[in-house]
Amino acid sequence: MTFLEGEVVGKSETCRGQGSLLMSCNYSNDKISNDEFVVIEQKCKSAKMIDTKSNVKDCISQDESVMFAAGITFEQLNDFFESFELVVRNSENLAPKESNIDFRNYCPKFLELDRKGWCMWSSSTHKIKLFGLEYTVIKYTWGGAQECPFQNREVDPRYNGYKYGATDYIIYRETQENGIGMHIGSLLFHQIAKHHFFQDQSSDYRVDPKKLIDMFDLRPETCYRVPVIEKKYRAMTSADGSRLPLSPATPSCMDVTNTEIWSILESNEEFILYKRIEPQNEQEKLANYCVIALKENPDSTVVYQDISYPISLRRNYYSDEIRIVKKPIQVC
Ligand SMILES: [Zn+2]
Numbered sequence: 495m496t497f498l499e500g501e502v503v504g505k506s507e508t509c510r511g512q513g514s515l516l517m518s519c520n521y522s523n524d525k526i527s528n529d530e531f532v533v534i535e536q537k538c539k540s541a542k543m544i545d546t547k548s549n550v551k552d553c554i555s556q557d558e559s560v561m562f563a564a565g566i567t568f569e570q571l572n573d574f575f576e577s578f579e580l581v582v583r584n585s586e587n588l589a590p591k592e593s594n595i596d597f598r599n600y601c602p603k604f605l606e607l608d609r610k611g612w613c614m615w616s617s618s619t620h621k622i623k624l625f626g627l628e629y630t631v632i633k634y635t636w637g638g639a640q641e642c643p644f645q646n647r648e649v650d651p652r653y654n655g656y657k658y659g660a661t662d663y664i665i666y667r668e669t670q671e672n673g674i675g676m677h678i679g680s681l682l683f684h685q686i687a688k689h690h691f692f693q694d695q696s697s698d699y700r701v702d703p704k705k706l707i708d709m710f711d712l713r714p715e716t717c718y719r720v721p722v723i724e725k726k727y728r729a730m731t732s733a734d735g736s737r738l739p740l741s742p743a744t745p746s747c748m749d750v751t752n753t754e755i756w757s758i759l760e761s762n763e764e765f766i767l768y769k770r771i772e773p774q775n776e777q778e779k780l781a782n783y784c785v786i787a788l789k790e791n792p793d794s795t796v797v798y799q800d801i802s803y804p805i806s807l808r809r810n811y812y813s814d815e816i817r818i819v820k821k822p823i824q825v826c
Pocket residue numbers: 518519520642643644645684685688689
């Protein structure tokens with residue numbers, strides 16, 4: 495696999511705006527009408543994010559008050575989550591056997607979920623250092639995503655499943671006593687930072703705000719941004735909102751999918767890059783290319799005819815845009 499070094503466009507103390515990480519799918523809570531909150535609450539209940547008897551606004555204000563009492567702002571949480579995802583994404587994948595931690599002690603609810611029917615696209619194990627503390631992180635990416643019930647299609651019409659909702663993190667840190675660990679889904683990073691929503695006690699995905707503070711030793715008036723370097727790539731970016739049909743899994747039968755014709759541009763033992771020749775409609779013309787990564791931990795870039803195709807998932811779709819890639823230049 496080859497890599498294309500991009501033109502450096504800037505160094506920054508902030509990781510805010512990292513394209514693939516946290517973005518909002520609605521206005522801030524104070525700008526959402528009561529009527530819209532009724533709809534949001536119903537969606538939260540249907541998705542089992544809160545109990546049928548719970549009130550979503552009460553859930554939010556209770557957890558906000560925990561953060562307020564601890565002196566932690568949601569801007570700090572936003573920065574922390576972005577830094578965490580950025581550093582994990584750019585750290586080495588260790589083999590799962592490198593971890594001898596029994597995670598059942600720390601996130602039993604997640605490990606006991608009935609995952610029949612879930613399709614795992616990748617899993618990886620990382621040891622990272624972030625703001626002076628060391629963590630062991632297991633990252634699972636699934637072939638499907640939970641959507642955010644706060645999403646307002648007029649504010650944000652995108653499909654965000656590749657941005658959040660498709661990844662689970664199990665996180666562990668040694669402490670002087672026992673060690674501390676927890677499970678956080680990427681949807682919760684988004685929901686906490688953007689909607690102040692931690693889900694409620696009935697949810698298997700709830701993040702307890704006190705535990706979150708302990709887990710990461712969050713402190714008031716502390717900056718949780720990591721310095722990043724930004725590089726500009728002549729690149730194909732992942733196509734948001736793509737509704738491309740799934741193609742057959744094996745290259746040998748990939749040239750025809752239903753009525754569409756696909757051609758393989760390059761394939762080797764690590765990836766298959768192919769192009770769809772006859773997009774069916776105007777919207778899908780944005781997504782003419784696809785890379786299927788054949789390795790367990792795809793996180794690199796394919797370059798074909800001077801165009802780079804970043805790989806972050808097993809199956810990546812692209813539209814033809816300039817891409818700014820941000821990487822942490824040091825971890826504080
Ligand atoms: Zn949202």
